[in-house]
Amino acid sequence: MTLLEIHEPGETPLPHAGEGSLAVGIDLGTTNSVVAIARDGKPAALHDETGKALVPSVVAYPGAGGVLVGEEARAVMAAEPRNVVASIKRLMGRGAGDLHTVAGVLPYEVEPGTGETDMVKLRIGGKARSPVEISAEILKALRARAEAALEKPVERAVITVPAYFDDAARTATRDAARVAGLEVLRLVNEPTAAALAYGLDKGSEGLYAVYDLGGGTFDFSLLRLEKGVFQVLATGGDTALGGDDFDRAIAERMLAERKRDGLPDEVDEAAVKAALALARHMKEQLSDRDQTSGRLEVAGVPSFHTLTIAEFDAMIDAFVDRTLAISRNVLADAGMAASDIEGVVLVGGSTRVPLVRTKVAGMIGKPPLTDIDPDEVVALGAALQAEALTGGGDTLLLDVTPLSLGLETMGGIVEKIVPRNTPIPSQLAQDFTTYQDGQSAMAIHVVQGEREMVADCRSLARFELLGIPPMTAGAARIRVTFAVDADGLLTVSAEERTTGVAQRVEVKPSYGLSHEDMADMLYDSMDNAEADMNLRLLTEARVEARRSLLALEAALAKDGGLLSGEERADIDAARTRLEAAMAGESRDEINAAAEALEALSKPFAERRMDRGIRQALSGMSMGELESRVGE
DSSP: OOOOOOOOTTOOOOOOTTSSSEEEEEEOOSSEEEEEEEETTEEEEOOOTTSOOOEESEEEOOTTSSOEETHHHHHTTTTOGGGEEEOGGGGTTOBGGGGGGSSSOOOSOBOTTOOTTSBOOEEETTEEEOHHHHHHHHHHHHHHHHHHHHTSOEEEEEEEEOTTOOHHHHHHHHHHHHHTTOEEEEEEEHHHHHHHHHHHHHTOOEEEEEEEEOSSOEEEEEEEEETTEEEEEEEEEETTOSHHHHHHHHHHHHHHHHHHTTOOOOOSHHHHHHHHHHHHHHHHHTTSOSEEEEEEEETTEEEEEEEEHHHHHHHHHHHHHHHHHHHHHHHHHHTOOGGGOSEEEEESGGGGSHHHHHHHHHHHTSOOBOSSOTTTHHHHHHHHHHHHHTTSOOOEEEEEOSSOEEEEETTTEEEEEEOTTOEESEEEEEEEOOSSTTOOEEEEEEEESSSSBGGGSEEEEEEEEEOOOOOOTTOOOEEEEEEEOTTSOEEEEEEETTTOOEEEEEOOOOTTOOTHHHHHHHHHHHHTHHHHHHHHHHHHHHHHHHHHHHHHHHHHHHHGGGSOHHHHHHHHHHHHHHHHHHTSSOHHHHHHHHHHHHHHHHHHHHHHHHHHHHHHHTTOOHHHHHHHHHO
């Protein structure tokens, strides 16, 4: 099958394989990162001179100067903890105001004076550095490894991101690549990349689940694989849940044991980093043994700690259960049962934890697929997509939007334009109209989320459509179009159809958004579904009643003389009853009062119509009337 190439409007097609520099696939991970290349549909991770594919996502700015990345950076952590940063991915797209949402103790010094909504900066190596700058160093190291292995320049890449990364984090990832001198061909969701690697490697077809538990993020996706087309059916996740939480649980236990024994237990930056490093080592050892031990030194005083697999399982059980709850919700979203799934792909180093594998197998009812290295599989899939995008592959990749996108309408109601799990790239439009007579402008408020009311969703952008010709309320036709590109980035446009007046905005993300909100929005929509729908229906009733009152007021101002005094009094009393019902909380009372007012107003509306017809026909001859009827 030949590749179906999809380009955004106005985009120049990418060079084909063999033209210019090579394109690689990159898994920019929380704990480790990998770079891979694919040729003729066969992907391979690129190794260093010692044969290692993993590059620890650790960056050091040693006192002697320069920058170290990977194993070299990790080696100086004990001696210079304040000059080393790890797990920076968890801060991509975050603002200073979001730092309280990062679980546990943050082992970094935040740069003073950073605003709540500005991109967070950390003081590392005596200088304020952003997550974008730090991540760029990791990408530079991956690029250098690729160029050394391939002996050719590497300037283009497909980079993977968690499915639940929001626009801020995706934009930050693109910016980091740009700083590293890499053109991003596509941002691909990590679970999708993993399924891509498994599908092409094994010729698989059918419904597959991808359980992706990395160092700092979790994603669960359902994908249908058929004849080279990978379609994501549903996805869910938590961008603040991963193996780092396992490490933190072990570290907190060790520090608590030191405190119990009366040893120094200062929770400063150096102590936290030392405890986390030892915790990670102990966790890895428990992947294939029943017990482990380690030595922790804080403030010059050592302590020795042991940990059994049973104790470790008890410590992380709640974290693993959170991943299973997310997974079950994704299955429900897709209307699928566990028995429909052909196989479960495990992705991420944290899936090596025995408890994780046991619980995933129990939920799905079959052993997971583990014959591709879970640390490399995402990068391999990204490499295959890089080859496809540069003309050398034959796979079509269809990803989805993780959360719904929509607009605010009257009463603070959300009108969803792009539903959650819509395949991308996509372009969807909906027509709206004006609310009041003579309205010449419309405020467009773009929101993201699953709740029914704007107050419960995230605001993405605001703009105004000006120059709408004055018309009767409801006569104007404003078409609002949402275009989501292949990277999940959004553009919104609005056009008044009769005049062609238009406005367009590219949704610019704020770096200060919290990633946890992505998952929280979905959970809240489920927990509050009934209450949200009742509130929406009540609000819609109020909005419709207000519209009727405005129309009636305009009619009375113009033709009130058509009513007798008794009729006017009855209508005014019905208006008062409707206004009182609108102030209450009963939708049924509002609708009943509105129907009563409509019934009383019907004779008035008929008289207005009769008058309008008589005025239109006044002075017209029979011949003119016959001519009009003939038209």
